[in-house]
Amino acid sequence: MNEYVSKWLSRDPDPATRKELQTLIDSNNEKELTSRFTGRLEFGTAGLRGVVGAGSNRMNRLVIQETATGLGRYLLDQIESTSTKGVIIGYDGRPDSRQFAHDTAGVLTALGIKVYLTEKVAATPLVAFGINHLQTAAGVVVTASHNPPQYNGFKVYWSNGAQIIPPHDSGIAKEIDMAAEAELNLKDLNQAEQEGLLVWLGKDYYETYRKIIGQSPLLNNHTKPDDIALAYTAMHGVGAEMAEDLLCDNGFNQVFSVAAQREPDGTFPTVNFPNPEEPGAMDMVMAEAKAHNAVLACANDPDADRFAVAVRKPDNSYQMLTGDQVGALFGDYLLRLAGAENKLVGCTIVSSSLLGKIASSMGAECFQTLTGFKWLTNVAMSMETSERQFLFAYEEALGYTIGSQVWDKDGLSALVAFAQLTAELNSQGKTVWDQLETLYRKHGLHLNAQRSIALDPAAPPIGDTLRSAQPEMIAGQKVMIIEDFKSSRRKHADGREEVIQLPVSDVLIYHLESGNRVVVRPSGTEPKLKCYYEVVEPFDADDAMEQVQQRADAHMHHLIEAHQASLV
Structure with a gap:
């Protein structure tokens, strides 16, 4: 163990984690050292996720650099023209995310791989969108999504725009293990830019996502949007600017953001756990909705790939919908909007069976996959044909994808679609609760x-x-x-x-x-x-x-x- 720790100390590029580790060594804190160096963070289909700190079993700059090296070498071996296709990288608002993203870019460009790097924090769907839009070999998002503040993560997408599935996870993991024993190289980002290996993605790129999402036929139901008010929170994440822009583009001019939670802040000062499913996490946005008599209280999680909503009840209180309820409402609404013939919708094996019954009653096809959005989107792509159009998929943990612009969860487009669904019902003198009851009376x-x-x-x-x-x-x-x-x-x-x-x-x-x-x-x-x-x-x-x-x-x-x- 001592030899392993010493070797780690000599490789660690970060003065802060070197100091942290040296303090543990000097105090002879064997319990903490054992925790940090018993194995290493396991790379899987969700990439990496763990507590930030020194050691092989934590998230830190050395683990990131080794992981990026393994990923880069695997891509060069597996995908033709990886060097010129490149990799898109984005990051959330957690304290270490920008540095981890820049380290990843430095490693990949040192391997001769072109990198598209966001100039600022970016919602996860914007990066997933960019893989197919820019036709890159892969994508990386540095994010721990809705995990507590002490966490961070490294999420990997394949060239098809979806999260990686086997055998790529184990293949990358083997390369990471080899990188952990090898010399690591990083290219200075200024030099990479001068050499044409680094492209910064700025406002124009963000506007491209905004424009293309806004053009989706599934997000163009403009039925009296100005008649409803909604409250919104980014939950200290990165979704606010794009969420507000998309809602504005679609005619929703009564949108009230929770100011205290609008800006990115990886310490999450107003929530105990930045997960919309956790008790209390939606309290502030529901209070905002009540203050403005809004119909909906909406939230994105911190990386904006998930969507949560509470709906006003007849007694003017707000009740949060489950992911399965939102999934059923979306399935019914989108199949009516686009026409159910030759349409494909999907959910996981632990999601409600209601979506399948709705699809069957309307003449559409519903597929099921194992849990995880990586399966939903990869299976959807394999099933979609020119005669059978993929429309929508969801998992009960508040993840939804609408259309095929983003092959992953997209809490931003889901927000717009649910607002449009609600506005259409409102124009008919109905509420979301009325529509749920209609579905329940038909299917149970x-x-x-x-x-x-x-x-x-x-x-x-x-x-x-x-x-x-x-x-x-x-x-x-x-x-x-x-x-x-x-x-x-x-x-x-x-x-x-x-x-x-x-x-x-x-x-x-x-x-x-x-x-x-x-x-x-x-x-x-x-x-x-x-x-x-x-x-x-x-x-x-x-x-x-x-x-x-x-x-x-x-x-x-x-x-x-x-x-x-x-x-x-």
């Missing part, structure tokens, strides 16, 4: 919930334990179908079996006779089991919405309680 009230169970890290793999004794009943309901994504088999209660055409994953889905569903999957990062529940509650003709909601809540409570008790 779909209620979704998630719970996690902590596991003993030393216990056998929970997935194998569950497979050894598959249940025939859950919460008093017969299990009609078991989908096992590890064996890629779908088994029916009558003995029939089918092949699941998705990548292997440690996921089990139980479809119950009532139409309810249970999904279980071990966490990939923590010793816990994630459980996703869905209850589908039908309507009788004379049912009030409140009655059905109460029945669904009661059935969900029973399902969760009974299922979790069976796992203990």
Whole structure:
């Protein structure tokens, strides 16, 4: 360990982390040293993400330079003309993001790879957009998205504009391991610019995204936008300027931004956790909405790839919609707007089944993928043809992509689309709640919930334990179908079996006779089991919405309680 730490100290280019590490050495803080140097941050399909600090198991300039070296060498080996195609790089407003982005640019240009680097902070969708627009070999965004302030990340996109998937993740990881043992080289950015290896992306580039997104036929429903007011927060992130510009371009002139959260600030001073899904994170934007009697209280997460919304209720309070509710509303709205024939929409296997029912009822096709937007967009691209147009995809964790201008989550275009959806309903004398009830009355009230169970890290793999004794009943309901994504088999209660055409994953889905569903999957990062529940509650003709909601809540409570008790 001492030799490894000393070697790290000699390679670290950052005086601040060298000093931090030397302090740990001088104080003989073995526990902290072990934490920082037991392995290194694992590079996967989401790239890197971790706490900032000294050591191989933290985010710092040396880890970034080694990662960029590995990425650059892999790109040169895999993609023809990588040097001239180049890589686009952007970064968020966290304290180290600009430096990490500039280090990445220095490494790649030293390898002879052209770099397009944003002049200032940029929303993640602007970088994902640029890969296809500039036809680069790859893209990098330095961001930790909605993680706490002490985190940062390094997100990688492939040449198709989507997040990387296997085998590229493991291929890059192998090159990073080799780079960790090799000499690192960086080119001065001024020199890179003089040599034509560095292009700065300034206002013109930002305006290009704004113009092309604004021209999307899915974002051109200008139905009395000036009749509704909405509040907005960037949550101390990088989305405010572009969000406000896009809304203004589309005629929304009653937009009220939360001033205290508008500017980028990686310390996130007004929120405990800069994730719109966390309790309290939406409080300020809902207060802003109430002050202006706005219909919507909208938020982007700090890198603006996710979208959250709370909607005014009849009693003038605000309630946040779930990702599944927004996904269903978007699916219905966009299929009506564009016409459902030969259209393709998608969601993940843990998302609500409602989108599939909406699509089927309208004559469109809905595909499902494993969790993660990397799968949604890569599968969408593989399925889209000249006769079958991709329209929309979402995941329940507040991620949405509308159209094919950005092959990743885009919270900015989602914001515009939801505002337009709301304005259209308002012009018809309807609310978002009215539209949700219409969908529920047709397809059943779909209620979704998630719970996690902590596991003993030393216990056998929970997935194998569950497979050894598959249940025939859950919460008093017969299990009609078991989908096992590890064996890629779908088994029916009558003995029939089918092949699941998705990548292997440690996921089990139980479809119950009532139409309810249970999904279980071990966490990939923590010793816990994630459980996703869905209850589908039908309507009788004379049912009030409140009655059905109460029945669904009661059935969900029973399902969760009974299922979790069976796992203990």
